[in-house]
Amino acid sequence: MTAIEQVEARPGLPRLNEPAPAFEAVTTHGPLKLSDFEGSWLILFxxxxxxxxxxxxxFMAxxxxYPELQKRGAxxxxxxxxxxxxxxxxxRNIEEKAGVKIPFPVIADLDRKVAIAYGMVMPGESKTETSRCVFLIDPKxxxxxxxxxxxxxxxxxxEILRLVDALQTADANGVATPANWRPGDKVIVPAPNTTELAEERAGAGYECTDWYLCKKSL
Amino acid sequence: MPCVRPDGTLSGSGRAMLEAVQTDSTVADVVAKTGMPLFRVRSGLRELVAADLISETGELFSQTEQGAAKARSSG
Incomplete structure (x- = not known):
């Protein structure tokens, strides 16, 4: 069994809150490295x-x-x-037939290195194609x-825009976001992790359902 | 390659980046001068450095003699 077959025999997924797998790839905008995107949010799909x-x-969607993502630094x-x-x-065909210009680069992953590193191939679905995966990678x-x-x-x-908004809001304010949250909605204050903090929460001015579920406006 | 064509002439983006480093410039300076995305500027500068058209000293990029000659030429 070759090294590539061994890797493909046990495909893994990258893990959240760990460095995204580095890559250097051929793209429609020339060779790009993951590190070229440092300082920006990146949506790799x-x-x-x-x-x-x-x-x-x-692709048209x-x-x-894309302009909305750029406003968010993504x-x-x-x-x-x-x-x-x-x-x-x-x-070029999409632009010709649908009038939509694709402004972002696209990786040509013929050797499947990036696809394997990110667990994009789901053999149960297809052994030759990548599934519809989305990875949000932060500026670091x-x-x-x-x-x-x-x-x-x-x-x-x-949902992709909402996810970018939610992550950026969480990072900027040290909060979490509830189900179906949209920008402008109230956010969740992290639950207290000591009895003292739980008691203090009563007078903190939050909108609380109980001590562990409190919301506030930003 | 996106900046330098196989015949050695520059693409539009390659020429824009080369002209942007006529004086010592950071990556952020080149982004501001060209209006190109950060990732595109980083990869383009890397290519122009490899082609000996731009030199990199610390965080600053500038034209080499070869790059200055290329910037003056039409190719």
Whole structure:
């Protein structure tokens, strides 16, 4: 068994709050390293294949939210196990047929190094394509969130924007965000971890359901 | 390569980055001067340094003699 087969035989997933796996890859914008994105949030996402219907709708949708991501200091980087020539032909086709310019780079991961490092290939779904994965990497290169969708289901761009907003809000304010949180909604104050802090919370002016579930406005 | 074509001439982004380092410039300076994203500037400067068109001293980038000649030429 070759080294590559050994790795592929036991694909792993990267872990949250650990450094995202480093890479240097061929892209439609030239060779890029993960470290080139330091200082920006990075949304690294994979799609199964170029010139396929669901992926085409997703690429147009990613292009549509790109300006909003840039306002949040975030960049997009796509990936599939296709050649750079296929990527170039596809993004040119999308612009020609749908009038949508794809402004972000796309990794041509023919040797599958990045796909394997990030656990993008789900052999139960496909042994030759990457699933619909999304990795949010913070400006320090730490992996902060992962989303995996199956081949059949296009991703929700609102959720990706919401996730960026939620992580940036949590980092900036030392808070957490409740289910279905949207910017402007109240946030969750971290639960107290001593009885003293639990008692002090009563007079802190928060909107509390109980001592462990308190919200505040930002 | 995105900045230097196989025949040695510069692409539009390569020329923009080379011109941006006419005086000593940081990566942030080049981003501000070219309007290109940070990741694109980092990879482009790396390519231009490898092509001996730009030199890197600490955090500062500047044209080499070869780079200055290239900037003056039309190619």
């Amino acid at each position: 994979s799609h199964p294949a170029d010139f396929t219907p669901v992926c085409t709708t997703e 990613f292009a549509e939210i 960049e997009l980087l796509g990936l599939s196990i296709d050649s750079v020539y296929s990527h170039i032909a596809w993004v 290169g730490i992996l902060r969130a992962m989303i995996y969708y199956p081949l059949t289901t296009g991703r929700n761009m609102d």
